[in-house]
Amino acid sequence: MAARVDRLFEVFDRLFAIKEECSSEIFCECGLDDITSRQIDYLKVIDEHRDVTFSRLAEITKNSKPTITEMVDRFVQIECAYRQRSPDDGRVVHIRLTEKGQMIANVEQNALYRMIDRMVQMLDEDEVDLLVEILRKVG
Amino acid sequence: MAARVDRLFEVFDRLFAIKEECSSEIFCECGLDDITSRQIDYLKVIDEHRDVTFSRLAEITKNSKPTITEMVDRFVQIECAYRQRSPDDGRVVHIRLTEKGQMIANVEQNALYRMIDRMVQMLDEDEVDLLVEILRKVG
DNA sequence: TATGATTAGGTAGATCCTAACTAACAGGTA
DNA sequence: TACCTGTTAGTTAGGATCTACCTAATCATA
Known part of the structure; x- marks a missing residue:
């Protein structure tokens, strides 16, 4: 054997x-050969929780809201995510993945x-x- | 299909x-669930180039020698590597992997x-x- | 003197934080 | 209806820590 x-x-x-x-x-x-594994983890969480908000993502990942803002800012910069303001509540912003973001997630x-x-x-x-x-x- | x-x-x-x-x-x-992928890459290089010295590893990885010293210090701390002074030349130090270091490499x-x-x-x-x-x- | 490694000191970027702020909503009151 | 108030969602400012790099200077050996 x-x-x-x-x-x-x-x-x-x-x-x-x-x-x-x-x-x-x-x-x-x-064009993302230097993305960190941490970032990929976040993309996965965003992908799994459709329509997730900043507060909810902070809750899920056990991070502060500013941390999420910063993380999403970086995702927007590398074109993996974008913000979508809720039509029901002007305070709420949904985090959405671009096609590229979904591909990586x-x-x-x-x-x-x-x-x-x-x-x-x-x-x-x-x-x-x-x-x-x-x-x-x-x- | x-x-x-x-x-x-x-x-x-x-x-x-x-x-x-x-x-x-x-x-x-x-006991190494937070090791970085960069560190694993270095362990692989050390494993592949048996008896590698600090200068040689700096050359191979295109880093400065202090970077290698720092990296190896961290490996020693997490018990993945140890220093072995050359018997032929007192200036030379070989980088050796512990069993744990080989396992991770x-x-x-x-x-x-x-x-x-x-x-x-x-x-x-x-x-x-x-x-x-x-x-x-x-x- | 030349070489191998270390020390000292510093930079950049990722990943986290708290405190303070702005914008938007929700409820009560005049 | 118009206004005030407190709450909620997210952002900004500023800072801490860690990894991963650097140069310049130093120490030990050859």
Whole structure:
């Protein structure tokens, strides 16, 4: 089984490298190769909580409101988010992600889709079915 | 094929999540859940260039020597590296990784090994062989 | 003297904070 | 209706801390 483990390691190492390439590709396409992991985390929270306000985001992330203002200012600057004043209450501002912001918030899934696109080009339908069948036993 | 792609996405999403768990597990075990990606990059360089000196590391990473001194000081503090004075030349100090430092420098591979360990427990030998055969066509 | 590393001192940017402020709303009162 | 008041949402000002870099000067060894 040890040799089998090694072979598995090899093919998965290659696969993970491909996904890494896809991630980097996405960051480059967005012109954001120096974004911090903290910023990506915030983008994810904003993406998950649609229509989130500054106060709510401060609550969720356990930060002060000025911290959120600052963070969103930076997102606006790098074109990942924009402000949208609420039509119901002039005091309230919703934080919305741009297409770029959404792309980065979901960079893992997007990279995975790209990786799988590459995979299916190399495999026929039976192989894909077999792959799914085997891997379902793992998860 | 669209449904097949979705199924592939599902199983791989789960697989990547497992690897993520393994990575976090390793960082936690090392007591280093707040290490920066920059620091990990430096650990990788130190790991790849065995017996590297301060001057050499400054050269490789295109940084000043004080930057390296500071970085290594931090690694020593978090028990990822230690200094070893050269027996041949009293001026020279080699940067060496501790076991913990090596674990973090290779966290991706180590997490992958853990993931594969989990996989082989769920699969028989034929399934592993089949998996390798199919995935080799991708890389 | 030249080299390898360290020390001292400093800058820039990210990520946090409190206190004070502005704008907008909501309710009561004249 | 018009005005006053208190509350709420977000911003501004100013500051602290940390990472990650730097130059210039220093120390130890060759």
